[in-house]
Amino acid sequence: MTDAFVIPLWMDLVAVAIGSLQGAAFAAQFRDRRLDLLGVAIVGIATGFGGGILRDLLLNQVPLALQSNWYLPVATVSALLGMLLQRLVHRLSVTINVLDAVMLGLFGALGTTKALAFGLPVVPAIFVGAVAAVGGGILRDLLLNLPISIMQVGSLYAVAAIVGATTLAVLDGFGVNALVAGIVCVVVTFGVRVLAVAFHWTLPEQRHLPTGAIRIVRRPRKDAD
Secondary structure, X not given: OOOOOOOOHHHHHHHHXXXXXXXXXXXXXXXXXXXXXXXXXXXXXHHHHHHHHHHHHHOXXXXXXXXXXXXXXXXXHHHHHHHHOHHHHHHOOHHHHHHHHHHHHHHHHHHHHHHHHOOOOHXXXXXXXXXXXXXXXXXXXXXXXXXXXXXXXXXXXHHHHHHHHHHHHHHHHOOOOHHHHHHHHHHHHHHHHHHHHHHOOOOOOOOOOOOOOOOOOOOOOOOOO
């Protein structure tokens, strides 16, 4: 590592706030889960913290969320706000996908930029950025006992994060300013995710071979003379 990249506090807090807001609003829609206010708040906070914590653990750092008094209050207030706005958010169903896309872009940009500044090669840096982007969503789904979104047929959730992180790494290789590259990363990630949702873009689904498609043919043994 040559020049340590320090994530501005306000920037990380914005990402945490959006993640917590989205996570709480998402959790509040599941009436059958019978979540109380604390349960919804915990899901929201985990969604907001997940990406940053995974990013810092991969980089062998104490998570930034544990180095400041601001993170937990911001995440808690954002989660409570997500609960209060749950009905409005789900009436405008596009809103939750928009929040999700913004969260993906922000955590992907912060994770990739920080990994590159720590001296990681391009491919591992992209991996760190993608993991940071989807980390909050993974924790949210685990806490709600839902299928993990990045492992199901869906609207290019992880792919959007990978495309955005790759774009940032390429721009960084050409010497583009870190802030500019980060903004482009957020825009690209957001665009891929939103377009995928709008036009139902998905990766090909795994297909099982039909029964009997593979047959083992045994050759008759030749008796020794």
